[in-house]
Each structure stands twice: as C-alpha cells, then as structure tokens.
Amino acid sequence: MPVGTQGTVKAVAQDVLESLGAEIILGNTYHLYLRPGHEAIRRMGGVHQFISWPRALLTDSGGFQVFSLNALRKVTDEGVRFRSHLDGSSHVFTPEHSMDVQIALGADIAMAFDECTEYPADRARAEESLRLTMAWARRSLDHFRAHGGEVVWCYEFPERRQSLFGIVQGGMYVDLRRECAERLVEMDFDGYAIGGLSVGEPREMTLEMIAETLPLLPKDKPRYVMGVGYPDEIELYARMGVDMMDCVLPTRAARHGLLFTSDGRLNIKNKQYAEDQSPPDANCACMVCRRYSRAYLRHLMQAHEALSGTLNTIHNLAFYLGIMERVRQSLEGEAAES
C-alpha cells in the first residue's frame, strides 16, 4: 500500500496510481485532521471524494505520530496531547477522537488508536505501552461500534462499509505480542495489524515478531504488518501469510534518488550514470523504464526538477507493486495445485 499521508502519495497523481495497479493507499488521521480538517473533508463527501480516489483507502490512526512526534507530545491514559508541528497549537487525541476523525474521513479501513512503542524499550516500558494500546483498542472498538461502520463512498466498491482493524504491539517481547494478539482477536476486529516494527530493531527481530504473532491472527481476516519494508522483506512477509503492508520507503527513497531495481539499489544521483542511456531497470516494464534513461533521471535529480520525484516514485511503486503481484500469482498458483 503506497503511503499518502496528507491525501496524496507524494509526487504522483491518483490516475497514475490507478494505472500502476495500486488497489489501496493510506491516509493519515492526524495530518488530515490538522489540515484541511476532518469536518471539512466530511462536508466534501469524505476523503475518497476529496482526493478523488475511487479505490480502497486506509487511514492510520495517528498512533505512529505518538511515536514520531515524540518531542511534541505528552501521553496519558486518556490519550495524547500533541503540539501541532504546523503552528504549535495544542490538540488532544483520544481513541474516541481518533475514531470520530476517521469516521468523518470515511476511509474503507480505520485503524485503532495505538501507541507505537519505540525501540529499544525495556520490559517494563513495553508492558506499560502495551497496557495503553490494549485499553485504547477496547475504547476504539466500542466507540467505532457505536458510531462507525457506515457505508463508505468508494466508486469501485459501492456497498462497502468502513471497517476497523486492531493493532498488535508489545515491543520486542514475544509473550507480550502473543498476549496482545489473543486479546485483540477476542475483541473481534475486522482485521489485524502488527505494529511497532521497523523502528530500529535488527531485522531478525522483526521477522521473529511477525513469525510469532501471525499464526495467532485469524487467517480469514486481513493481516497487516505496518510500516515495512525493503523489497526482499515484503516478499518474505507476504509468503509468510501477511496480506497487507505499507511503507514510505519506495516513495521517500524515490524522492531522495534511490531506485529499487531487480539488480538491487541504484542511487540515480551517482556520477557514473551521467551519460548512461540504459533504463533504470532493464527488467522493468514500467512507464519510466520504458521511456527514460538513467542519465535523464540523474539530470532531473541534479537540476532539482519536480519531475524527478515523480518519475522516481512511479518506478519504485511499480517495482514494489510488481513484487506483490508476482507473489500473489505464485501463491494463487500454489493454492490451485493443492
């Protein structure tokens, strides 16, 4: 799932995302609440209408901002007080408020309000963080059941109702992860996410947490690992049974000049590509690789042209979506054989 925090997958327009085959993109509750405001978006028919995105949409709850806006927030049992990174104004996010905002935004999938536990976190800290996330999961669900679940405007799926996913936390402690997963499943969410990963921990640890948690989540509901990963990681996780993943890496790295290719990383800013007329990835059939050379992409980067971010992003998303498409076909093939 390409990440579109502020109602845009940075540098690419919605029609391009459609042509790339993106079936679902992310938006962010905290960012859209601050600007342009969830009530404004509600009045304009919801976030699908507002940004003109006819396919599926997922809003992250703001839980990640509890983590990333560390310097600008204060966490209590009740919720989180943020100082806006835009103007310094103070805002309180509670599970109930996050639900209200997400209901107003009207994405297909809303996420429970959680606390993305930092790494490293000692046992006591992870337990405390988990306690908070569990209480918030309960409150998110109760509030959502009372006020949410309306039909969402989605051109391609007109009958779809908004659903709510719970998020597994627990730091890097397997037993905490398990306990969290079991309790969330008891609550009966529409889908389950594994959060708090790729926050600086060693990769084997990420893998272990996913491997230990995934089997506890119902197979007949979407299982989503949040915030991952590198190309080889998403393929691995998908084969392990992960249904959904999102990551800013393909888009952010693209804007910074890093292209993912079938031959590995390619930093398009490098001098060695100054007159390289070959495509970024000879094995890629995306609209960028079919038409533009490494030399041109490097030039756009050097010249700080906006098209640079756009073309780089298109390629990286095509590459990522291509990985998922191949994995999907491969898994469907295996399913058909058995």
Place this chain on the structure above:
RNA sequence: GCACAGGUGGCCGAGCGGUUAAUGGCAGCAGACUGUAAAUCUGCCGCUCCUUGCGAGCUACGGAGGUUCGAAUCCUCCCCUGUGCA
C-alpha cells in the same frame, strides 16, 4: 583624470595582526532513509605523501615590495572592477 567602494579557495560571501587551509551558502562527490514534521538528513569537499592521524609537507586571500616574532588582515607602489564627478 579625480573621489569613493571593492578585489578571499569552482561561484557567492564572512574574516580585518596570532588555535585560519581560512565561518556560511551554492555547486560538486559519496552515504542513509522501513504505519512520512523528509524534494530530507549525514559525511567529504586546495594539492601531495604516508605508519590514515584532532599526521607530515607544499601552495593559497589581485601583483610586487615593506612593517612585524607573526599578515588575508597594517604600509607603499602597481594592476583590475564598480559607482559618482569631470
């Protein structure tokens, strides 16, 4: 011709007697980015050498002299640029 103001490393631009190979910015060269405060951040960026070290040597602040223990910084002359007046 006269009067001011200037000439600093690829460019712009600080510094105006001593930890100054010389603050910054740009350009350049590499690296990093994992539920986006990111078109961002980090490192290198005069030359040469090596035991790669807050290492050694060399060359540098328009040019040539001078003052001084010591000068990009002060003095003299010259060259060049800008502005104003003739």
